[in-house]
Amino acid sequence: MIARVWHGYTKPEHADSYEAMLKPELLPGISQKRGYKGSYLLRRNLGTEVEFITILLWESLDLLRIAAGHDDYESAMIPEERRKYLARFDREAAHYEVRSVHGVRGF
Secondary structure, three states, X not given: OEEXXXXXXXXXXXXXXXXXXXXXXXXXXXXXXOOEEEEEEEEEEOOOOEEEEXXXXXXXXXXXXXXXXXXXXXXXXXXXXHHOOEEEEOOEOEEEEOOOOOOOOXX
């Protein structure tokens, strides 16, 4: 399994609006892509800004590449309507092999 990890930052006054756009689905249509296994949305208040981390789980790097639709699968995929809420963000996502999972349960 592959974890795609990305960071974005908003001003505190935009954090709730930005989060509301992410909650139904981190990326529009992503849950329909072959190889998509789920995601996590993390939020942390840093005082002058709010950090968001998204973790998208994929069956394999090959299926993630196919879902991205181009060879530059590391580039951030941020729908235009969401960019206005971001003060700054990673231009590329990092990809990790998931080597172990312990005690994860839904909430």
